[in-house]
Amino acid sequence: MKYIDPHIHMVSRTTDDYQRMAQSGCIAVTEPAFWAGFDRSSAQGFHDYFRQLTEYEPRRAALFGIRHFTWLCINPKEADDPAFARDVVALIPQFLKCDTVLGIGEIGLNKNTKNELIILEEQIRLAEEHNQLILVHTPHLEDKRKGTRLIMDALSASSIDPGRILIDHVEEHTVADVLDRGFWAGMTLYPDTKMTPQRAADVIEMYGSERIWMNSAGDWGCSDPLAVPKARLEMKRRGHSLSLIDRVTLDNPRTFLSQSPKFRLDAEGA
Amino acid sequence: MTEATGVCPLSREQIVAQYFLEHRARLLDIAAFLDRLDRAAGGGVPDFREQALLQALRLVADGGPQRTARVLNLFSDMSEQLPQSAHGMKGALGAVKPATGVTV
Numbered sequence: 001m002k003y004i005d006p007h008i009h010m011v012s013r014t015t016d017d018y019q020r021m022a023q024s025g026c027i028a029v030t031e032p033a034f035w036a037g038f039d040r041s042s043a044q045g046f047h048d049y050f051r052q053l054t055e056y057e058p059r060r061a062a063l064f065g066i067r068h069f070t071w072l073c074i075n076p077k078e079a080d081d082p083a084f085a086r087d088v089v090a091l092i093p094q095f096l097k098c099d100t101v102l103g104i105g106e107i108g109l110n111k112n113t114k115n116e117l118i119i120l121e122e123q124i125r126l127a128e129e130h131n132q133l134i135l136v137h138t139p140h141l142e143d144k145r146k147g148t149r150l151i152m153d154a155l156s157a158s159s160i161d162p163g164r165i166l167i168d169h170v171e172e173h174t175v176a177d178v179l180d181r182g183f184w185a186g187m188t189l190y191p192d193t194k195m196t197p198q199r200a201a202d203v204i205e206m207y208g209s210e211r212i213w214m215n216s217a218g219d220w221g222c223s224d225p226l227a228v229p230k231a232r233l234e235m236k237r238r239g240h241s242l243s244l245i246d247r248v249t250l251d252n253p254r255t256f257l258s259q260s261p262k263f264r265l266d267a268e269g270a
Numbered sequence: 271m272t273e274a275t276g277v278c279p280l281s282r283e284q285i286v287a288q289y290f291l292e293h294r295a296r297l298l299d300i301a302a303f304l305d306r307l308d309r310a311a312g313g314g315v316p317d318f319r320e321q322a323l324l325q326a327l328r329l330v331a332d333g334g335p336q337r338t339a340r341v342l343n344l345f346s347d348m349s350e351q352l353p354q355s356a357h358g359m360k361g362a363l364g365a366v367k368p369a370t371g372v373t374v
Contacts, residue, residue, distance in 0.1 A: 111356035141362035145346035208274030
C-alpha cells in the first residue's frame with residue numbers, strides 16, 4: 001500500500017510521525033506554508049521558515065524514504081496587514097527555483113476581508129508571472145461558503161488554467177462548485193472541525209473520483225498524520241475497489257503535482 | 271466526474287451494522303451537551319450557536335435529502351459585505367449571529 005499526503009505541516013510534527021507515516025505506506029508529502037499559531041513579527045521570520053521548508057524538512061523526511069515537497073506564500077491568517085504581507089511576498093521568488101518548491105500555497109482567505117483579498121490577488125499574480133501551481137486554503141466553518149466563492153472568482157479573473165489550481169478543505173456545500181468550475185478539490189481529514197474519513201468516502205460516492213484528493217493537513221492543532229490511511233481503510237471497509245482507493249490517495253495527487261516538473265518520485269514509488 | 275454513482279456499496283443493513291453504535295454515541299453526546307447547558311451555573315441566556323444547533327437538529331430530522339450540505343449552509347455566513355480588516359476576529363465560531371448576518 002502506497003499513498004501521498006499532499007497537504008501536511010510537518011514542521012509541526014515530530015520525527016516519529018514521519019516514521020509512522022512511512023510504516024503506513026506514505027511515499028511523499030507536500031507541505032504548504034501556513035500560520036504557526038501566532039503572528040510572526042518580521043519578514044525575516046518567514047525567510048527562516050522558507051529555509052526550513054526547502055532545506056531541513058526534505059532531509060528529515062528522506063531519513064524515512066519519504067519525498068518532501070513544499071509550497072510557499074504568506075498565509076491568509078497573517079495577510080491582514082498588506083504592507084507586511086508584501087514584504088513577505090517579495091521573498092518568495094528567490095525560493096521558487098529550489099528543487100522541491102512546487103508552487104504558491106496555501107493562499108486564500110481566512111475572515112473574507114478586503115485586506116486578505118488584496119494579498120490573495122497579488123499572490124495569484126505572482127503564480128501567474130512565474131507559471132506556478134497553486135494550492136488554496138479555504139476558510140473554516142461559517143466563513144467557508146462565502147470565502148470559497150470569493151476565492152474562485154479571484155482565481156477565475158487570472159489567466160491560470162483551473163486545472164493547475166487545487167482548492168483545499170472542501171466540504172459537502174462547496175465541493176460541487178469547485179469541481180464544476182474546473183478546479184481540483186482537496187478534502188481535509190481532521191478529527192474535530194473538518195471532514196471525517198466517513199464523510200470523505202461519502203463525497204467520493206456522490207461526486208466521483210476525478211480531480212479530487214484527500215489529505216490530513218496535520219499541523220500543531222488536534223490533527224492526525226495518519227488520516228489518509230484511515231480514509232483508505234474506511235473505503236476498503238465499504239467495499240470500494242483498490243483501484244478507486246489508489247486513485248484518490250495516490251494517482252490523483254501524483255497527476256496534479258506532476259504538472260510541476262519538480263515533482264518526481266523514486267522508481268519504487270512511481 | 272467518474273464513478274459518481276451516489277450509491278454506497280454497503281446495503282442498508284450493513285450500514286446500520288457498521289455505523290449505528292458510533293452515531294448513537296454521537297447523538298448521546300449532543301443530548302448531554304444540551305443537558306449540560308440546562309445545568310449551567312447561573313442560568314444565562316441561550317447563545318446564537320445553541321439556537322443554530324437546535325435548528326440544525328430539526329433539519330437533520332426533516333427527512334429531506336442532502337442533510338450535510340444543508341446543515342453546513344445553515345451554519346454559513348451568507349452576507350455579501352466584506353470587512354476591511356480581520357483585526358480582532360482571527361478565529362471562526364461555527365455559526366453566524368442572526369441579528370447582524372456577520373460573524374463576530
